[in-house]
Amino acid sequence: MFLLKLLVRNAFRHRLRTLLTIVGITIAILAFGLLRTVVSAWYAGVEASSASRLVTRNAISLIFSLPISYQERLRRMPGVRQVSYANWFGGVYVTEKNFFPNFAIEPRSYLALYPEFVLDPREKEDFFHDRKGAVAGRKLAARFGWKVGDSIPLRGTIYPGSWQFVLRGIYRGAEKSTDENQFFFQWEFLNETLLKTLPRRTNQVGVYILGLANPSLAAQVSREVDATFKNSLAETLTETEKAFQLSFISMTEAIVVAIQIVSFMVIAIIMAVVANTMAMTARERIGEYAVFKSLGFSWWHIAGMIFGESFFITFTGCALGVLLTFPVATAFGKELGSFFPVFQVAPMTLYLDLVAAVVIALIAGLFPAWRATTIKIADGLRRIG
Amino acid sequence: MTDAEALSTPSPIVRLRNVSKSYRRGGQIVPVLEEISFDIAEGEFLALMGPSGSGKSTLLNLIAGIDSVDNGAIMVGGVDITTLSESELAAWRGLNVGFIFQFYNLIPVLTAFENVELPLLLTRLSRKERREHVALALRIVGLDDRMDHRPGQLSGGQQQRVAIARAVVSDPTILVADEPTGDLDRKAAEEILHLMDRLNRESGKTIIMVTHDPRAAEKARTIRHLEKGFLNDVPS
Numbered sequence: 001m002f003l004l005k006l007l008v009r010n011a012f013r014h015r016l017r018t019l020l021t022i023v024g025i026t027i028a029i030l031a032f033g034l035l036r037t038v039v040s041a042w043y044a045g046v047e048a049s050s051a052s053r054l055v056t057r058n059a060i061s062l063i064f065s066l067p068i069s070y071q072e073r074l075r076r077m078p079g080v081r082q083v084s085y086a087n088w089f090g091g092v093y094v095t096e097k098n099f100f101p102n103f104a105i106e107p108r109s110y111l112a113l114y115p116e117f118v119l120d121p122r123e124k125e126d127f128f129h130d131r132k133g134a135v136a137g138r139k140l141a142a143r144f145g146w147k148v149g150d151s152i153p154l155r156g157t158i159y160p161g162s163w164q165f166v167l168r169g170i171y172r173g174a175e176k177s178t179d180e181n182q183f184f185f186q187w188e189f190l191n192e193t194l195l196k197t198l199p200r201r202t203n204q205v206g207v208y209i210l211g212l213a214n215p216s217l218a219a220q221v222s223r224e225v226d227a228t229f230k231n232s233l234a235e236t237l238t239e240t241e242k243a244f245q246l247s248f249i250s251m252t253e254a255i256v257v258a259i260q261i262v263s264f265m266v267i268a269i270i271m272a273v274v275a276n277t278m279a280m281t282a283r284e285r286i287g288e289y290a291v292f293k294s295l296g297f298s299w300w301h302i303a304g305m306i307f308g309e310s311f312f313i314t315f316t317g318c319a320l321g322v323l324l325t326f327p328v329a330t331a332f333g334k335e336l337g338s339f340f341p342v343f344q345v346a347p348m349t350l351y352l353d354l355v356a357a358v359v360i361a362l363i364a365g366l367f368p369a370w371r372a373t374t375i376k377i378a379d380g381l382r383r384i385g
Numbered sequence: 386m387t388d389a390e391a392l393s394t395p396s397p398i399v400r401l402r403n404v405s406k407s408y409r410r411g412g413q414i415v416p417v418l419e420e421i422s423f424d425i426a427e428g429e430f431l432a433l434m435g436p437s438g439s440g441k442s443t444l445l446n447l448i449a450g451i452d453s454v455d456n457g458a459i460m461v462g463g464v465d466i467t468t469l470s471e472s473e474l475a476a477w478r479g480l481n482v483g484f485i486f487q488f489y490n491l492i493p494v495l496t497a498f499e500n501v502e503l504p505l506l507l508t509r510l511s512r513k514e515r516r517e518h519v520a521l522a523l524r525i526v527g528l529d530d531r532m533d534h535r536p537g538q539l540s541g542g543q544q545q546r547v548a549i550a551r552a553v554v555s556d557p558t559i560l561v562a563d564e565p566t567g568d569l570d571r572k573a574a575e576e577i578l579h580l581m582d583r584l585n586r587e588s589g590k591t592i593i594m595v596t597h598d599p600r601a602a603e604k605a606r607t608i609r610h611l612e613k614g615f616l617n618d619v620p621s
């Protein structure tokens with residue numbers, strides 16, 4: 001109790017210096033938290049991926065497609081429970097800035113394979129029965145103020161022309177990590193339209209999604225699928241959904257690594273700042289610590305006072321930083337919703353905040369504590385006189 | 386010495402035997418104290434005098450256990466403190482030594498009461514007992530009405546009285562004072578010396594005081610002179 005009183009009073013002896021240090025820690029923890037959140041948002045798609053789904057694409061590259069005729073053969077593969085397919089449509093809503101992912105899908109099988117997209121049963125039926133129907137995620141609909149029944153125009157980039165859809169449903173995510181920013185419409189509608197305008201691009205599928213009877217079959221089924229289409233016109237590459245998502249991220253991995261490095265640099269910088277504050281503080285008080293020792297206080301009492309103050313300052317700053325991280329991350333998430341469909345402060349980030357605070361406080365207190373405990377009392381006292 | 390004399394002469398509370406101390410300065414060894422031996426009787430009020438740099442503070446620090454000898458032994462209340470480890474010595478100081486410094490050395494963020502309470506925090510006394518001891522010590526030095534003042538709100542003389550209260554609150558074996566009046570004006574110095582005299586006469590406290598002020602030394606019962614590391618007198 002006494003120690004607490006003493007170290008709080010000591011901490012506020014140089015009010016401005018202590019407050020500035022605390023503000024510094026708050027900003028550092030906030031910056032760290034946001035950067036870590038960006039990193040985990042980057043991996044959100046990977047986190048959300050299911051172990052029981054495989055993605056089959058053209059072996060050459062994702063920009064090449066696969067014939068629709070593969071569907072039947074895939075369905076008959078042992079271990080495959082269900083098959084669906086999707087084309088990346090790349091449509092633009094009004095202007096390029098309004099980016100969101102939009103796909104042409106086979107509705108029944110796709111929604112069956114992705115139970116995390118939760119739709120009202122009536123909306124689902126309406127979607128199935130309207131060839132021009134579409135569904136959008138809750139966040140996406142909220143972003144543009146769409147309501148069920150609205151007519152939504154998309155300008156095609158990969159598939160030229162202007163396309164009109166009718167919003168038949170708004171899905172919500174079953175999990176926190178589910179992307180509520182996507183837009184789906186009927187593959188049949190895309191194919192019919194292409195038949196009239198671009199006949200040579202009809203009957204093509206961007207990716208097949210295979211639902212497995214058992215996740216442990218993933219490696220075996222992948223191998224068998226790719227072997228089946230070996231030496232055919234379009235060879236396939238099959239991998240787990242997770243690996244598929246990771247292959248996207250690996251293109252931007254350097255950026256993620258850079259962000260991670262910066263986030264740790266922020267902590268290193270604030271560590272130097274707090275260490276400097278503590279060193280100045282302890283230097284000024286070396287005589288007082290000598291007095292404590294002369295009165296019979298031991299080295300661990302002195303170390304306790306110094307580390308106590310270091311922890312007090314660091315944890316005050318850290319607590320404020322953590323409290324601020326949530327509202328700021330929410331605001332960020334709103335702004336960046338189209339790039340980061342899932343922008344949430346992960347529990348891991350909070351643990352890292354805590355670890356960072358402990359490390360900062362320990363390192364900052366280490367040198368002053370070592371000096372104050374090892375200096376001879378007579379020498380320490382001489383500094384006052 | 387007759388038996389009667391032996392009984393009336395108090396036994397020594399501090400014994401120094403062949404104590405030597407030197408400092409290393411820039412690769413050179415500077416001897417400060419050389420082969421010093423003497424006793425201090427229980428209930429003594431001793432003034433150590435001598436020119437600046439003669440080693441008075443060094444000698445006092447050795448007796449108080451905040452510096453270590455190169456050679457020799459120092460017995461205080463039957464314990465050879467030169468054989469104690471660092472942490473044993475800390476515990477020993479807490480129980481046996483009351484310090485009075487030239488610059489008071491109070492902790493500025495603590496009130497007078499809290500400063501005096503410091504040595505008691507290392508004891509097993511309850512909160513209530515501590516409060517009583519502190520109140521008594523502050524009453525003895527005449528500052529029971531200034532308990533909640535911080536050192537910065539007190540005059541030099543008052544701060545030194547708080548320091549004296551802190552030195553006596555745990556009832557130590559010896560009181561050591563290094564130039565206790567060195568930073569005070571004449572009147573405040575008189576008060577402090579008077580207070581120390583009272584503690585010595587009325588409570589029988591053994592006091593060892595370093596000073597170069599003859600007026601301060603006058604208050605003491607014994608004066609010893611230190612010159613270039615040697616005691617060059619016979620006890621008066």
Ligand SMILES: Nc1ncnc2c1ncn2[C@@H]1O[C@H](COP(=O)(O)OP(=O)(O)O)[C@@H](O)[C@H]1O
Pocket residue numbers: 379408409410417435436437438439440441442443444
């Ligand atoms: N820590 C130290 N390192 C080096 N020299 C010291 C140290 N402490 C004291 N001295 C030297 O020892 C001598 C005696 O010092 P001190 O005991 O403080 O003298 P006094 O108190 O009589 O003025 C002085 O020459 C001083 O410079």
Ligand SMILES: [Mg+2]
Pocket residue numbers: 441442443563
């Ligand atoms: Mg001196």
